[in-house]
Amino acid sequence: MDTFTWKRKNLLGIEELSCIEITQILDLAKQFKKEMECDNLEKDYLRGKRIVNLFMEPSTRTRIAFEVAAKSLHADVITVAEQSSSLTKGESLCDTAKNIQALGADAIVLRHSSPGSPLFLSRIVDVPIINAGDGAHEHPSQALLDLYTLQDRLGTVEGKKITILGDILFSRVARSNFWALSKMGAKVTLAGPSTLVPKQFESMGAKVCHNLKEALQGADAVMLLRIQHERQSSSHFPSLAEYTAIFGLNKDRQKWLKKGALILHPGPVNRGVELDSELADSSQSVILDQVSNGIAVRMAILYLCTYKQGVRNSL
């Protein structure tokens, strides 16, 4: 493998990454995945490292994937969830993080509802901070595993039409994916109801579309996002039934996509709302590939951000 030029201590978002950095992460992930499949992973890269998963919001996939990734590299993993931490006793995030550092953490993986909170933590503690989702801002590891999955299936995303459909406004996945895909040369369309997909996204360079047929036509892949009905159903759209009627992806509408187009979803899926159950389990769905690719991608992230730089620059 080529010598790495990775210089970052933190992974805060995709917006700040270059194409070269994105490619470095994915190349390394590919290598990890291959080694895992052949069962010959050199296992001790992170031996003796203490990775703390600080999860201030509920999470299944991301939390477990980071745990599995860290353990695969033989790191010690400690997961702190909000309910079990002193944050419920009124301790601030700032103090919690300082304590975690004092307890010997070598890296903190943070999931938090506040946009910018990983950047905030990175100014307070010295250890690497890996953003596992900050409010509606960024979810870099998700975007990287999505990109990995797309590249794996499509070869490249350059020039491909990728549609992200659903609640874009409140979605960190949509934002990080937009940055990752557009940096790698894909044509990204953001689609959904006008209240959840404001036209102002065009200022980031995205195509915004409120007509489902137009959004899906000729797409090489469609990425569906969960409708967070607990959050917006009263003010941003009339009802889940109406959402499904106008924007749900079903067998009929699948025909608008390019033949063989991939269906992605970061999970959790609301079956029968944004995505027909049958499609979720179809051969074009890569939803479970996304999840398993997430392990290799997160191994690469942990390795790059926490492995002592300068000691070993290549695998």
Add this chain to the structure above:
Amino acid sequence: MTITCLHGGRIVDPANEINEIKDLYFEKNKIISKPPSTSKNKIKKIDVNGKIVLPGLVDLRTHLKNITSGQSENILSGTRAAAAGGYTTILLMPDILPRADNPGTIQFIQDRILKHACVKVLLCGCLTKDAKGESLAPLGSLKEIGVAAISDCPRTTQNNQIFTKGVEYASMFDLLVIDLPRDISLSRNGSAHDGPLALKMGLGGYPRMAEELYVQRAISISKSVKTKIHLTSISSHGSVEMIRAAKEKGILISADVTPHHLSLNEDCITEFNPNFKMSPPIREEIDRNALVEGLLDGTIDCVSTAHEPFQEHEKNMEYDLSPPGVIGLETALSACYQNLKGCKEFSWLKLIDSMSYNAAKILEINSGTLSVGTNADIVIFDPELKWKYNNKNRLSLAANTPFENREFKGKVEKTFVDGKLAFGILD
């Protein structure tokens, strides 16, 4: 009896339209005319050559919060910060603990002011009980105990019926109502200007519309009740246009803007630094330009600091969870001078009018002037002095400033309140 002579400075006195180099005299607490050469009184000369001599500044929006525990600010620290910024009169907003919605609390605060204040502190009472916007506070009794104005700031009464009746009722006592124009339903989760930047950063937006709807509300009510309403902390270019049009029709609306909104645009929040988070938020450059233009053409009457102190641990947290508000008393004049002096329409008279005399007129107090016979509230400003605002020179107990370590050219050198030195050193 000693007379003080400020010698050789440029006098800027908008009330008398004076902008010229001449001497200013004061004796005890009053400004006096030049004593005859035959006078036997001893004259103490202070050389202020190259400096600007101004009437003391008047702030229409100062928050000191929990003045009794005094951890983020107390009356002493707050008024020392005011004096350091050239303010000789401040209007204290009612969001103090306990809240200023009854005569007893007002009396309590007045007693504290008597003991600790080094500048003049006027009190603003609540419009509604506990500033909850549900029922009117006893405005008549508040007036009798001595409040200078009425407001729920930093809250905004959402119920139009209660607000209208409050304005109407207050007008009976000639009480000025100050309103922070904000529709809560449109801005509840808004921690940044609602635009492409907030969208990119994943922050909840506080749209211009949330302000403009309530600017229009104030204009309509002022027109209908035929009474003054003062709008504080205007931030949107649309608001400036609406106020300009209302004034042209003779509606009794007045407005202020903060030094921060005149100096910054939304790009300041890209690092999620909560010291740039305020309510209303800093908006786009088009808004900043309209605010500057509006101030210089008189559409916006005055500058208010919206000084709002927080302790480090209260403010320095996740951006969206951090409370809005920044301190501003000590940097207001320097920031305004620095950001406005390059404008074609800038003049010292306009700037000082907006920071002193106009604010005094809105409050209907005899201040903001260097007229003979008025109180000797005087500021000496050195327009050439370069300085940085930081922990080394800060008098406020709070540090939540957007201007930390910002270099300014121009600084308040001395502040006299009633002829007594409240800030600076006498040679």
